Amino acid sequence: MHSKYDLLLGKVAIATKTLNKQDLRNCLEIQERHNTHLGIVMLKKKFVDEKNLQKLIKQQQKKINVTQSREKGEDLVMCRLLLRKDLIKIERLEKYIRKQEEYKERGSSISLIELLLNNQEISLIKLLETYHSISSETLACPGCQKNFRLMHLGPGKKLRCKHCKTVFGAPTIEQEFSAYKRGQEISQAVIEKEVFGNYELLEQIAEGGMGIVYRGQKKSSGQIVAIKVLGEGHRTSQEAQERFAREARTLEMLKHPNIVSILEVGIENEIPYFCMDFIEGESLSDIIDRGPLEIERAISIIKDICGGLEYAHRLGVVHRDIKSSNILIDKDGTPKITDFGLAKCMDSITVITRTGSLLGTPSYMSPEQAKGQLGRIGPRSDIYSLGVVFYKMLTGRNPFEGESTVEIYQNILTVDPPPPSHDRPEINKRIDQICMKCLKKDAFQRFKTADALAKELSRIGEKRSMWQALTSLLKGKKQNK
Structure with a gap:
């Protein structure tokens, strides 16, 4: 496997006519067999001498700087390896790091390998061997001992382990x-405690377009909660702050068993946040990823969500971003709607989002959302999105798919998907009809309310129960004969 640095050096060699394409292919094959730096292969095959190779590497480094493709931890790993191999005295290395700081103060930058090349501090071969091996250096997570490539980690930066969620x-x-001066080497990271106001942040559990959600613990009571904070990139945006505050206000007014409850709203160190019940379970999206749901379970979940939506709609709140990842299933199997970041109060005369902009997640958008018709978005838009969720639970896929967002929008506006029974023949005609009615292009042809949808689904269950009772009765009569 060739690194991006090797490939970039190869491009520079081609551009300067040091190698032709066939020569480069041969060198890359040798490089992969011997697991060494491409420059060393070029040198040993006498395509370049040390002086010209040094020029090529300097050009490569300039391109890395221009494209900003340098790995965050490259200099950190180089320092570790150079000291481990005893290729440079620590005093000299500290001098070069100070030199880097001087460049930064002047508004410029230079990598450690560039400084070492310029000063010919180390033999070119030794330097390239060390540079080639930086990708193999790792740092262990203190929680689960999984190894992370150190070159990908920013020095001094906090990281959340993707395996065990430990922050280190x-x-x-x-x-x-x-x-090094103590005769040690850092092979394992140190666990970092993150404190946010009255809460200790235990792990990041979700990240959306605007906010980050953490599992946290209240320091005073030990209560486990979910804390949503406005993402760093949105804290200077007035529109993002208003949208975040709107979500908090909306959740505060919604108290329903199928909607995640809010516990506290506040600002900590100028960072807006709100605290919610922590739902022990998983998202509906994660469940669907394992395959289509049993028909009865899919119907049950939709009926429960209809309860939450009907409650919100009666209070004048439209969610506008119903999707499987915004539905959490707790450990008792109860579904709960979350993420009201795009919610709109129907009696509000203020529309924060610009006219004609798109609100929602492409695959779950109603036609009126896909067209950017904000004035036409209402409860039936949520019913459409819930129909997409229902379709996906039954079939394991979205009704409207595409290679690009534009193609998805086009399909939403012009294509009628096949009914769920096309994928699962055991789905009866009435379930097909209910699901497809939710997905009507014309909002007025959909169910008028979430309650009406829930009642239609309940009738299916009632008819099935009656049929099962009748079947059992007939079987009993035959046995008595």
Whole structure:
């Protein structure tokens, strides 16, 4: 496997006519067999001498700087490996790191390998061997001992383990130097505690377009909660702040067993947040990823969600982003609607989002949302999106798919998907009809209310129960004969 750095060096060699394409292919094959730096292969095959190779590498480094494709932890790993291999005295290395800081103060930047090349501090071969091996250096998560490539980690930055969700910190270059002077090496990260106001943040559990959700613990009571904070990239946006505040206000007024309840709203260190009940379970999206649901379970979930939506709609709130990932299923199997970030109060005369912009998630958008017709978005838009969720639970796929967002929008507006029974013949005609009615292009042809949808689904269950009772009765009479 060739690194992006090797391939970039190859491009530079082609551009400068140091190699032709066939020569480069041969060199890359040798490089992969021997697991060494491409420059060393070029040198040993006498395509370049050390002086010209040094020029090529400097050009490569300039391109890395221009494209901003340098790995965050490259200099950190180089420091570790150079000291481990005893290729440079720590005093000299500290000098080069200070030199880097001087470049930053002048509004420029230079990598450690560029400084070492310019000063010819280390033999070119040794330097390239070390540079080639940076990708193999790892740091262990203190929670689960899984290894992370150190070159991908920003020095001193906090990281959340994707396996066990432990928060830990990557070492800084100064910490590497201190450990080296003590005769040690940092092989395992240190667990970092994240504190946010009255809460300790235990793990990040979700991240959307605007906010980040953490599992947290209230320091005073030990209560486990979900804390949603406005994402760093949106904290200076007035529109994002208003939308975040709107979600908090909406959740505060909604108290229903099928809607996630809010516990507290506030601002900590100028960061808006709100605290919610922590739902022990998983998202409906994760459940569907394992395959289509049993028909009875899919119907039950839709009926419960209809209860939450009907309650919200009667209070004048339209969700506008109903989708499987915004429905959580708790450990008792109860579905709960979350993420009211796009919700709109129907009696509000203020529309924060610009006219003609799109609200929602493409695959779940109603035609009126896909057209950007904000004035036409209402309760039946949520019913349409819930129909998409129902279809996906029954079939395991979205009714409207496409290679691009534009194609998905086009399909929403012009294509009638096949009924769920096309994928699962055991689905009866009435379920097909109910699901497809939710997906009508014309909002007025959909169910008028979420309650009306729930009642239609209940009738299916009643008819099935009657049929099962009648079947059992007939079987009993035959046995008595």
